Amino acid sequence: MELRPHDQAVVDLGGIRKEISIALVADVKVGDYVIVHVGHAIGTIDPEEAERTLALFAEMARLNEERDSKPHAAGSVGAEVLS
Amino acid sequence: MKYIDEFRDGELAKQIGARIAAEVHPDRSYSFMEFCGGHTHAISRYGVMELLPANVKMVHGPGCPVCVLPIGRIDQAIGLALAQGAIVCTYGDTMRVPASESLSLIRAKARGGDIRMVYSAADALALARQNPQREVVFFAIGFETTTPPTALTLQLAKREGLGNFSVLCCHVLTPSAITHILESPEVREFGTVPIDGFVGPAHVSIVIGSGPYEHFAEEYRKPVVIAGFEPLDVMQAILMLVRQVNEGRAHVENQFTRAVTTEGNLKAQALVSEVFELRPSFEWRGLGEVPYSALKIREAYADFDAERRFSLTYRPVADNKACECGAILRGVKKPTDCKIFGTVCTPENPVGSCMVSSEGACAAHYSYGRFHDIPVVTATAIEEATP
Numbered sequence: 001m002e003l004r005p006h007d008q009a010v011v012d013l014g015g016i017r018k019e020i021s022i023a024l025v026a027d028v029k030v031g032d033y034v035i036v037h038v039g040h041a042i043g044t045i046d047p048e049e050a051e052r053t054l055a056l057f058a059e060m061a062r063l064n065e066e067r068d069s070k071p072h073a074a075g076s077v078g079a080e081v082l083s
Numbered sequence: 084m085k086y087i088d089e090f091r092d093g094e095l096a097k098q099i100g101a102r103i104a105a106e107v108h109p110d111r112s113y114s115f116m117e118f119c120g121g122h123t124h125a126i127s128r129y130g131v132m133e134l135l136p137a138n139v140k141m142v143h144g145p146g147c148p149v150c151v152l153p154i155g156r157i158d159q160a161i162g163l164a165l166a167q168g169a170i171v172c173t174y175g176d177t178m179r180v181p182a183s184e185s186l187s188l189i190r191a192k193a194r195g196g197d198i199r200m201v202y203s204a205a206d207a208l209a210l211a212r213q214n215p216q217r218e219v220v221f222f223a224i225g226f227e228t229t230t231p232p233t234a235l236t237l238q239l240a241k242r243e244g245l246g247n248f249s250v251l252c253c254h255v256l257t258p259s260a261i262t263h264i265l266e267s268p269e270v271r272e273f274g275t276v277p278i279d280g281f282v283g284p285a286h287v288s289i290v291i292g293s294g295p296y297e298h299f300a301e302e303y304r305k306p307v308v309i310a311g312f313e314p315l316d317v318m319q320a321i322l323m324l325v326r327q328v329n330e331g332r333a334h335v336e337n338q339f340t341r342a343v344t345t346e347g348n349l350k351a352q353a354l355v356s357e358v359f360e361l362r363p364s365f366e367w368r369g370l371g372e373v374p375y376s377a378l379k380i381r382e383a384y385a386d387f388d389a390e391r392r393f394s395l396t397y398r399p400v401a402d403n404k405a406c407e408c409g410a411i412l413r414g415v416k417k418p419t420d421c422k423i424f425g426t427v428c429t430p431e432n433p434v435g436s437c438m439v440s441s442e443g444a445c446a447a448h449y450s451y452g453r454f455h456d457i458p459v460v461t462a463t464a465i466e467e468a469t470p
Contacts, residue, residue, distance in 0.1 A: 014084040021205060024231045024351045033086055035289060035342055038174065038225075039203025040232045042351060043289035043342050045086055050341035054089055057315060060322075061098040067105065 003030060011036065086341070090313030091129070099318040100134035106325055107136050114140040114277060115324050116414055118261055119284040120147030120442025121312045127447035129314035139321065142414035143444035145260055146284060148225040149176045150412060150436040150443045151367045154400040156253050157182040160222040163251065164188075164196030167393055170214060172199045172207035173222035174229075176440040179433060183400050188222075204229075204236040211240070211248035220389045221250045228286045230254045230378065231351035234358040237384050251389040252380050255365065257287050258295045259376035264413060265303050278414070280324040282317065283309035285339055292347025296335045304333045311339040358384055366399055368436055369412030408435035411444050418445040425449055 002010040007023035011034065021040045022028050034041035107113060117123055123143045126132060132141060145151050157180055164171040171188070178189045178200055192198040197217075201207050207221035223233040233250060240248045261281065283296055288309045296307045306327035310320030320338045327334060337343055358381060365377030380388040389395065402409060406428070407421035418424050418437070428434040430446050437443035441450065 023235055026350050037228045037286055038232050039205055042228060043348055046341050050086055053341060057095050060102050064098050064101050
């Protein structure tokens with residue numbers, strides 16, 4: 001949210017403003033998402049990779065639907081878990 | 084919160100569960116160890132086990148920082164506060180870990196020890212600046228995630244020439260602990276459970292990268308899938324492990340690509356290696372002495388090393404006899420196998436370390452899973468009992 005001197009920055013943690021250290025991460029800028037551990041940013045989130053993971057989840061849901069729509073698969077283990 | 088809520092979607096979790104159920108071979112069982120306490124917590128809290136088929140078992144690992152801290156180390160910290168009169172600072176989780184003579188850091192505080200709970204290593208440094216006439220010791224615990232902040236603190240203390248600040252370093256290393264679970268003679272002697280693969284740590288891997296697990300997957304032929312801490316991450320990692328087992332593969336795969344790279348956080352690693360070096364041996368609760376599994380402060384920072392500064396020697400202390408934390412940390416026993424679980428030992432009054440931290444297997448099961456063990460009494464039974 002805001003960069004401060006001495007490698008400090010203010011982050012928004014679900015609505016809570018908190019000053020943390022960014023001394024352990026390289027090149028962070030306002031608007032980045034960081035992973036905070038004991039008051040220090042230890043890494044950043046790659047938004048493209050996050051989207052890719054979410055797309056994989058959606059793909060999995062689609063695969064299940066396809067399988068469930070086949071009549072022979074109705075009694076499979078997967079279908080039982082869903083019901 | 085962005086990048087959190089999307090990874091907790093219950094409907095999607097069921098879909099991944101269904102996918103896992105569709106892909107497991109019904110004629111075999113799968114047991115995977117989640118090394119990290121953060122995963123243990125997520126699995127209990129979100130009921131991940133309920134969404135898995137019966138032949139997929141999760142074994143809790145020793146990756147909870149306060150759980151693996153042996154009594155002898157807490158005794159050292161208590162000694163610094165009570166006998167040496169130092170201000171001892173530590174993370175909140177460490178405060179209630181049982182030590183010798185029915186003490187813990189919080190009880191030692193009640194006896195007059197100046198023990199302060201801090202959110203960050205930087206807070207301990209600030210206390211040292213504010214109290215130049217007092218010795219301030221940071222009791223530093225944790226895996227590769229808390230080590231870089233401690234290193235940063237030591238670097239700053241040296242730069243500022245803070246003469247009253249030191250660190251009691253109890254930082255431990257993840258890869259050596261995983262290796263130890265698979266190969267040490269002690270673990271063989273006490274028994275261990277067959278493990279088909281590992282869910283690799285989330286935050287630890289952000290720092291060290293996925294590289295350090297490569298050798299391990301190759302040598303021990305066990306797949307490792309690094310996973311984020313949200314329930315969908317864990318479930319997808321389990322699916323990836325099932326696929327590897329089915330295909331007879333043992334590779335390092337990364338589910339947590341949004342935060343973990345192959346090489347990890349190089350800036351943090353460089354800082355850690357400037358300040359710390361390997362300890363030849365370190366005692367872990369539950370695993371015993373593990374060679375090259377922890378860090379100590381380098382000679383260049385000797386002035387800030389509490390062990391050297393106060394000439395501390397390490398004295399191992401046996402755990403409470405009734406406590407099964409040792410076996411639970413190795414994945415051999417479940418919390419409910421312990422006689423004192425939920426009766427004598429509770430999060431309010433922990434006997435063993437696994438009940439202290441919310442990441443501990445016992446505390447996680449006590450908080451989120453224990454009602455599952457109690458059979459449901461139906462309404463008709465109550466009616467019959469009423470005259």
